[in-house]
Structure formats: C-alpha cells, structure tokens
Amino acid sequence: MDITEFVERSIGCWRSQRSAHHLAFSHFEAVESIIDIVTVAPDDPEVIALCKDYDVDPQAAVSPFRMSWEGQSDWDDKEIKGTCVLVPLPDPLQPNRGKLLRDRGYAETIPSAGEYHITEDGTFVLVTSYERAAAEEKIWFVNPNVRCRVSLIKTSAGSGVVTASFSSEIRQDMKV
Amino acid sequence: MDITEFVERSIGCWRSQRSAHHLAFSHFEAVESIIDIVTVAPDDPEVIALCKDYDVDPQAAVSPFRMSWEGQSDWDDKEIKGTCVLVPLPDPLQPNRGKLLRDRGYAETIPSAGEYHITEDGTFVLVTSYERAAAEEKIWFVNPNVRCRVSLIKTSAGSGVVTASFSSEIRQDMKV
Numbered sequence: 001m002d003i004t005e006f007v008e009r010s011i012g013c014w015r016s017q018r019s020a021h022h023l024a025f026s027h028f029e030a031v032e033s034i035i036d037i038v039t040v041a042p043d044d045p046e047v048i049a050l051c052k053d054y055d056v057d058p059q060a061a062v063s064p065f066r067m068s069w070e071g072q073s074d075w076d077d078k079e080i081k082g083t084c085v086l087v088p089l090p091d092p093l094q095p096n097r098g099k100l101l102r103d104r105g106y107a108e109t110i111p112s113a114g115e116y117h118i119t120e121d122g123t124f125v126l127v128t129s130y131e132r133a134a135a136e137e138k139i140w141f142v143n144p145n146v147r148c149r150v151s152l153i154k155t156s157a158g159s160g161v162v163t164a165s166f167s168s169e170i171r172q173d174m175k176v
Numbered sequence: 177m178d179i180t181e182f183v184e185r186s187i188g189c190w191r192s193q194r195s196a197h198h199l200a201f202s203h204f205e206a207v208e209s210i211i212d213i214v215t216v217a218p219d220d221p222e223v224i225a226l227c228k229d230y231d232v233d234p235q236a237a238v239s240p241f242r243m244s245w246e247g248q249s250d251w252d253d254k255e256i257k258g259t260c261v262l263v264p265l266p267d268p269l270q271p272n273r274g275k276l277l278r279d280r281g282y283a284e285t286i287p288s289a290g291e292y293h294i295t296e297d298g299t300f301v302l303v304t305s306y307e308r309a310a311a312e313e314k315i316w317f318v319n320p321n322v323r324c325r326v327s328l329i330k331t332s333a334g335s336g337v338v339t340a341s342f343s344s345e346i347r348q349d350m351k352v
Binding site for chain 1: 191193195197199202204206208295296297299301312318319322324326328330337340342344346
C-alpha cells in the first residue's frame with residue numbers, strides 16, 4: 001500500500017472512540033469524537049504555504065488532505081476541536097516512506113514534520129519529533145469501515161512512554 | 177524476531193491498563209490488571225497434554241509459557257482472574273509463522289489453536305477462530321519494559337468488529 005491508497009481509504013467521516021492511558025499514574029481518559037477527512041487540492045494555497053515553510057517544492061506533495069475533529073473528553077469538560085492540513089511527501093526512491101507535513105499537530109500547537117512509512121501489512125507508521133517529546137502513531141484498517149490508531153507520546157530523550165492511546169474509528173452511517 | 181525471542185521478551189510481571197471499546201454502543205470499559213508470564217518446561221505434563229489434545233508431537237513445541245492475570249474492570253465488580261498455558265508450534269518452513277495452542281482462552285473458556293506470525297517490524301499477530309467469533313491480536317514492544325496489545329473480536333462471518341481493545345503493559349518495578 002502506498003500513501004495515495006492510504007489517504008483514499010481514510011477519506012470520510014469517522015466516529016472515534018479514543019482511550020488514553022496516562023501511564024505514570026494509571027489514569028484512563030475516554031474521548032468520543034467525530035473526525036472528518038477530506039482531500040485537498042495539491043495547488044491549494046494552504047498546501048503551497050506549508051511546503052514553503054519547510055522549503056519543499058509543492059510539486060512533491062502527494063494526496064494532501066485535511067483532518068478536522070470535534071469531540072468530548074471525560075477528563076475535563078473542555079470541548080476538543082481542531083483542524084489541520086497534512087501534506088505527504090513520498091521519498092522518490094522508496095515509495096512506502098516519506099515525510100508528512102502538518103500545519104498544526106494535536107500534541108503541540110505548532111507545525112510539525114514527521115517521518116512515515118507503510119509496513120508490508122499495511123500499517124501506516126508516523127514518527128514525529130518535537131522539542132520536548134516524540135510521538136509515534138500507527139494506523140491500520142481492519143476493514144474498509146473500521147480503522148485502529150495507536151499513538152504513543154514519548155520523552156524526547158527516547159524510550160520513556162508518557163501516554164499510550166488507542167482509537168477505534170468507524171466510518172459513520174456504516175455498520176461495524 | 178522469532179517466537180523464542182518474542183516469548184523471552186514477554187517473560188515477567190506486567191502492570192496492564194486495558195481499554196475495551198464496545199463499538200455497537202460506544203461503551204468504554206477500563207480494566208486494570210497484573211499479568212504474570214513465566215516459562216514452562218517443554219516436557220511439562222500440561223504441555224504434553226495440550227499437544228495430545230491437538231494431535232501434535234510435543235517435540236514440535238517451542239518456548240511454551242504460562243500467562244496468569246488478575247484484575248478489576250469498571251464494567252462490573254467481578255474480579256477478572258485466570259491462567260492458561262500457551263504452546264507455540266513454529267512452522268518448520270517459515271520460522272516467523274506457526275500455531276499457538278492455548279488451554280483456555282480469555283474470550284472463551286475452551287481451548288483454542290490460533291495462527292500467529294511475526295511481522296518484519298516485530299509485531300506478533302495472532303488470529304484465532306472460535307465457533308461464533310474470531311479474535312485478532314497484535315502485540316509489540318515499544319521498549320523492553322513497555323508493550324502494547326490490540327485485540328479485536330470480530331463476528332465469525334468475517335469483517336464485523338464487535339469489540340476493539342487496547343492494553344498498555346508496563347514491566348512492574350520499572351520506570352516507563
């Protein structure tokens with residue numbers, strides 16, 4: 001599976017159940033949200049601007065998309081809401097690897113550039129390094145209407161895991 | 177990674193946080209437990225008996241182990257407790273694949289024989305078919321002291337996912 005197919009399979013509106021495990025104090029957080037993933041034209045001004053920020057030729061962008069989410073956590077009553085544009089830049093020599101630019105992350109509110117690869121069994125793996133932390137995300141499809149996502153927030157130094165979270169995402173208006 | 181290394185890395189006492197997503201009705205279940213994994217001798221009577229049940233030569237067993245768990249769910253007040261012996265039977269021609277016999281499952285209280293394989297990036301994948309359901313489990317190590325496990329319970333017919341659950345497991349008395 002290449003990034004084009006992965007993005008195509010992701011397009012749609014998803015109902016998400018997310019559980020976050022805050023490992024140091026064994027806390028469970030439950031989040032319910034709606035995630036909307038739509039295609040964005042490669043020549044969209046936001047795509048061009050993000051490529052410029054990272055000094056990348058916008059021609060290298062493949063299957064850019066926008067992700068928007070809106071939900072509620074049981075941790076506090078604050079509504080969780082956001083949107084970001086994501087721009088995959090496949091490695092010309094290794095089509096299952098590349099960079100993923102994002103104009104705003106979930107863990108941080110600053111732009112990020114992560115390294116992705118897609119494994120033999122179709123799991124999308126994204127590693128993003130921030131100043132004080134690193135995020136590792138795995139996303140895979142169980143079937144066309146169900147996808148799973150595991151996100152780990154690690155200390156930037158390396159191996160310590162701060163938060164492990166799991167989302168099960170079901171395409172809306174579909175039977176699981 | 178082969179099954180011997182995977183079992184070696186799993187041996188120990190783990191503190192587990194598990195979240196189960198019951199997808200049809202968006203319910204979150206939280207389970208905290210202690211999981212103990214110990215080696216079992218290949219000539220242990222329980223290993224021999226399990227191999228006999230499945231008409232398998234006990235000589236084919238590699239790295240059998242026992243898993244015991246004890247925990248509490250927020251779903252009801254019933255204590256979750258169990259133990260089982262697991263016997264890997266690697267495929268002689270494909271060392272990263274094989275069968276896994278289990279004398280009692282968690283999803284069912286009957287013995288089971290699942291098919292496992294270990295992916296290139298070290299994820300152990302186990303697929304077990306029951307009479308009325310199928311279970312798919314992925315387990316991987318984030319570091320020697322943290323492992324993740326995603327379990328899906330599907331309808332036996334195939335693609336429907338009933339429950340998706342995620343465990344983050346931390347080696348006890350270790351810093352994450």
